[in-house]
Amino acid sequence: MRNLKRWRLILWLVIVTFLGTSLVAGCGNIGKKELTVSMYTYTNPRPYNPVADQLAEAIAADLTKIGVKVAIKKFPWKEYKDAVQNKGEGDMVFFGWIGDNGDPDNFLYMLLDTKQISGTANMNSAHYSNKDVDKLLEEAQILTDPAARLDKYVKAQEIIVKDAPWLFISHTNDMVATRADVTGFKLHPTGWIDLNKVDKPAKNGKKILVYSRGSDAVSLDPAIPDDGESFKPIIQIYDGLIKYKPGTTDIRPGLADKWETSKDGLVYTFYLKKGVKFHDGTPFNAEAVKFSIDRQLPGKATPDMAYASFTFGLVKQVDVVDPYTVKVTLTQPYTPFLANLAMGLSAPIVSPTAVKKYGKDWGVKYAVGTGPFILDKWDHGTQTIYLKKNPTYWDGAPLLDQVIIKVTADNTVRANELIAGGVDMIDGIAPADVARLQGDKNVKFLSGAGMNVSYMAFRTDRPPFNNPKIREALTHAVNLDAIVKTLYKGTATRANAVMPPGFFGYAKDVKPYTYDVDLAVKLLREAGYKANKPK
Amino acid sequence: MSTYIARRLLMLIPVMLGVSIVVFIVLTITGDPALVILGQHATAQQQEALRQSLGLNDPIWTQYGHFLWRALHGDLGRSWLTETPVAEEVLARFPHTIELTMVAMVIATIIGVIVGIISAVRQYSWFDHVSMVGALIGVSTPIFWLGLIFISIFSMKLGWLPVAGRVDLTLGFEPKSGFYILEAIRLHNWVALKDLVKHIILPATALAAYSMGLVARMTRSSLLETIRQDYVRTARAKGLGERVVVVKHALKNALIPVITVVGLQFGYLLSGAVLTETIFGWPGVGSLAVNAVQNADMPLVEGCVLLVSLVFVFVNLVVDLLYAFADPRIRYS
Numbered sequence: 001m002r003n004l005k006r007w008r009l010i011l012w013l014v015i016v017t018f019l020g021t022s023l024v025a026g027c028g029n030i031g032k033k034e035l036t037v038s039m040y041t042y043t044n045p046r047p048y049n050p051v052a053d054q055l056a057e058a059i060a061a062d063l064t065k066i067g068v069k070v071a072i073k074k075f076p077w078k079e080y081k082d083a084v085q086n087k088g089e090g091d092m093v094f095f096g097w098i099g100d101n102g103d104p105d106n107f108l109y110m111l112l113d114t115k116q117i118s119g120t121a122n123m124n125s126a127h128y129s130n131k132d133v134d135k136l137l138e139e140a141q142i143l144t145d146p147a148a149r150l151d152k153y154v155k156a157q158e159i160i161v162k163d164a165p166w167l168f169i170s171h172t173n174d175m176v177a178t179r180a181d182v183t184g185f186k187l188h189p190t191g192w193i194d195l196n197k198v199d200k201p202a203k204n205g206k207k208i209l210v211y212s213r214g215s216d217a218v219s220l221d222p223a224i225p226d227d228g229e230s231f232k233p234i235i236q237i238y239d240g241l242i243k244y245k246p247g248t249t250d251i252r253p254g255l256a257d258k259w260e261t262s263k264d265g266l267v268y269t270f271y272l273k274k275g276v277k278f279h280d281g282t283p284f285n286a287e288a289v290k291f292s293i294d295r296q297l298p299g300k301a302t303p304d305m306a307y308a309s310f311t312f313g314l315v316k317q318v319d320v321v322d323p324y325t326v327k328v329t330l331t332q333p334y335t336p337f338l339a340n341l342a343m344g345l346s347a348p349i350v351s352p353t354a355v356k357k358y359g360k361d362w363g364v365k366y367a368v369g370t371g372p373f374i375l376d377k378w379d380h381g382t383q384t385i386y387l388k389k390n391p392t393y394w395d396g397a398p399l400l401d402q403v404i405i406k407v408t409a410d411n412t413v414r415a416n417e418l419i420a421g422g423v424d425m426i427d428g429i430a431p432a433d434v435a436r437l438q439g440d441k442n443v444k445f446l447s448g449a450g451m452n453v454s455y456m457a458f459r460t461d462r463p464p465f466n467n468p469k470i471r472e473a474l475t476h477a478v479n480l481d482a483i484v485k486t487l488y489k490g491t492a493t494r495a496n497a498v499m500p501p502g503f504f505g506y507a508k509d510v511k512p513y514t515y516d517v518d519l520a521v522k523l524l525r526e527a528g529y530k531a532n533k534p535k
Numbered sequence: 536m537s538t539y540i541a542r543r544l545l546m547l548i549p550v551m552l553g554v555s556i557v558v559f560i561v562l563t564i565t566g567d568p569a570l571v572i573l574g575q576h577a578t579a580q581q582q583e584a585l586r587q588s589l590g591l592n593d594p595i596w597t598q599y600g601h602f603l604w605r606a607l608h609g610d611l612g613r614s615w616l617t618e619t620p621v622a623e624e625v626l627a628r629f630p631h632t633i634e635l636t637m638v639a640m641v642i643a644t645i646i647g648v649i650v651g652i653i654s655a656v657r658q659y660s661w662f663d664h665v666s667m668v669g670a671l672i673g674v675s676t677p678i679f680w681l682g683l684i685f686i687s688i689f690s691m692k693l694g695w696l697p698v699a700g701r702v703d704l705t706l707g708f709e710p711k712s713g714f715y716i717l718e719a720i721r722l723h724n725w726v727a728l729k730d731l732v733k734h735i736i737l738p739a740t741a742l743a744a745y746s747m748g749l750v751a752r753m754t755r756s757s758l759l760e761t762i763r764q765d766y767v768r769t770a771r772a773k774g775l776g777e778r779v780v781v782v783k784h785a786l787k788n789a790l791i792p793v794i795t796v797v798g799l800q801f802g803y804l805l806s807g808a809v810l811t812e813t814i815f816g817w818p819g820v821g822s823l824a825v826n827a828v829q830n831a832d833m834p835l836v837e838g839c840v841l842l843v844s845l846v847f848v849f850v851n852l853v854v855d856l857l858y859a860f861a862d863p864r865i866r867y868s
Contacts, residue, residue: 360618409813409822413816416698
């Protein structure tokens with residue numbers, strides 16, 4: 001009997017303590033509503049986020065801990081882009097960006113300028129608009145002095161980080177693995193897979209390199225695609241007027257030997273390399289340059305030319321001065337234009353004869369450029385691209401006889417293929433496979449800072465996230481250090497702002513958002529929402 | 536017999552109509568094709584113009600009518616992503632799937648029947664116990680798991696067989712059709728054939744495991760039942776050897792239900808090819824369909840489904856006809 005009484009007492013005590021603490025804890029919540037938000041995520045691994053929807057789940061879990069109701073919706077990549085970019089759904093959406101030309105303009109203006117909200121591709125997924133930022137970014141496009149430009153880009157990022165239109169998540173390291181007997185391959189910050197100087201021992205008298213990746217190219221016409229898988233074969237087949245130096249985003253002459261910029265920054269004159277021939281035997285000259293740019297100019301570009309307006313949107317006209325001199329006139333001074341011309345997509349020069357001759361089959365069955373490798377066959381049935389060497393390549397003939405670019409959809413299967421020796425080179429390496437690849441003596445594992453950023457954008461133009469306080473609250477509620485460490489296992493670096501470390505434009509003094517649950521709860525309550533400290 | 540076949544062929548029409556209606560409805564309710572085709576740069580006017588030109592503004596039954604009319608003429612439309620004709624793309628992939636499925640079916644049937652017979656004849660022997668437990672494991676193991684285990688043992692640990700793919704691409708083997716194994720034999724390219732066999736063993740065995748187990752168990756139980764029948768006792772009483780009794784008298788009757796199972800397994804193997812092809816990087820209809828679904832490329836999904844269901848229905852018909860050969864008591868009229 002006494003025992004029972006004691007238990008009853010303990011029970012009452014428990015109930016009273018529970019009610020008491022809930023009352024105290026809930027004090028700040030009286031009369032407040034719950035914050036209910038939708039979170040949209042893609043389910044396919046992306047280069048800047050190989051764990052796909054696990055990232056969204058981890059972040060949602062942290063938000064749920066302080067009492068935010070998060071409804072996660074998942075889509076395959078294409079449908080995801082349709083829902084978010086075209087239909088404008090989702091309060092919190094996940095995206096990432098792989099830089100094209102190494103210029104901060106390519107990150108900041110592309111992703112956060114007001115003009116990109118309803119621009120060509122709805123790239124500003126946060127619908128972020130800040131006049132001060134716009135001004136800084138647009139001024140930096142005209143300045144030619146690197147130090148002055150850097151200053152603008154750092155200032156712009158300081159404002160952006162304070163405004164919190166994004167949760168800045170991480171920069172993924174670029175990772176490529178090859179068989180140990182593959183030599184001469186170096187990573188480039190842009191992810192450029194330069195196979196021109198790559199070599200491997202001959203088998204049966206031939207040097208054939210098999211490169212495996214996650215999915216097939218969309219098009220081999222450089223004007224059309226915007227995906228990395230099309231980029232890889234395209235950069236083997238074509239050249240641009242300007243190229244990158246190995247290992248940096250500094251530029252060097254490509255198909256143009258040299259160039260001049262007019263004083264007002266509007267006219268660029270390119271002096272072309274002589275004696276270069278396209279793979280179909282037709283000569284490379286000023287007409288070909290004009291043709292390649294003209295077809296992507298505003299008004300002439302077809303809607304499927306993904307990069308046309310980014311690369312050539314400011315070009316007013318292209319004039320052939322003589323067979324080896326081209327004059328490009330811009331509508332306004334734009335310093336990153338030269339960096340744009342080094343890009344692997346949109347900028348490369350195509351054979352005008354081949355484009356006209358092949359019509360609908362151009363880019364699908366045929367692709368003709370001046371690059372180190374010639375397209376032999378694109379077998380759509382088996383998703384395999386066969387390239388053979390261009391023995392008369394102007395920058396030195398490649399060492400390999402043939403390059404076969406094939407698809408192995410599953411990351412782990414692809415890593416296994418490399419370890420077992422079925423392929424010579426792979427990319428798209430899952431964090432879970434890194435240790436295994438690093439530990440295998442038959443494999444060379446290369447990794448370097450990637451020119452990318454992964455982020456979660458808040459829809460800043462409508463409730464609830466048009467309130468900066470709520471955005472700020474949530475940035476402090478997520479333990480990103482832990483998430484990046486656990487999910488990516490050392491294959492990515494936590495982001496402090498937009499630009500990745502080691503690149504021009506990196507804001508080295510900007511501190512990443514702190515993980516501070518108390519602050520998050522305080523801010524959320526101030527914004528008029530319920531919030532609980534996690535137990 | 537021929538009227539029966541004709542009637543069965545006629546019955547294919549409503550079946551395929553049903554399949555096509557389901558596929559078509561799924562296609563129409565899944566997103567706006569204009570967005571997928573034009574991408575995100577398109578203006579509203581461009582999208583509207585495309586909808587108009589594709590007839591997407593017509594009532595759904597008109598659209599279905601057009602779709603059916605084109606499909607009857609062999610035109611399944613173009614892939615939204617690559618803009619290649621769907622029929623071309625699906626047919627280019629189909630031989631790869633057929634070869635994989637056929638090899639899996641041969642493995643499943645031969646090993647399954649042999650194991651089943653031995654188990655039945657030596658009922659309750661250690662072989663019987665071991666093989667029936669093995670069959671149970673085969674039936675209950677998911678393909679993808681088995682596939683990964685095979686890869687990790689035979690490709691990664693032992694290094695006997697390749698991890699994935701159809702053929703070593705560096706061999707320069709350039710067949711005219713997707714029936715690589717048949718092509719290699721036709722071209723007398725023994726190097727390629729050896730490589731092709733190496734590539735097909737793991738996916739085919741992983742794919743066959745379920746059917747193998749099922750066929751073995753089915754053969755065993757069916758044969759056990761037949762052996763106990765009077766006519767078998769009579770055969771033994773006549774003084775026939777045990778081998779003749781089992782193989783010539785009992786087995787023929789015992790195999791009738793097995794044929795049904797094997798026939799139905801073909802459908803299972805076709806659908807199982809989706810997983811197997813994904814794991815083993817096999818360039819067949821299965822991986823094409825997975826890709827198409829991931830890219831929301833609906834005409835392509837539709838093409839894959841229509842083709843596979845057509846084959847499935849045909850195989851069922853062939854199985855029904857085979858009964859008559861196995862059992863003269865069955866007559867179709």
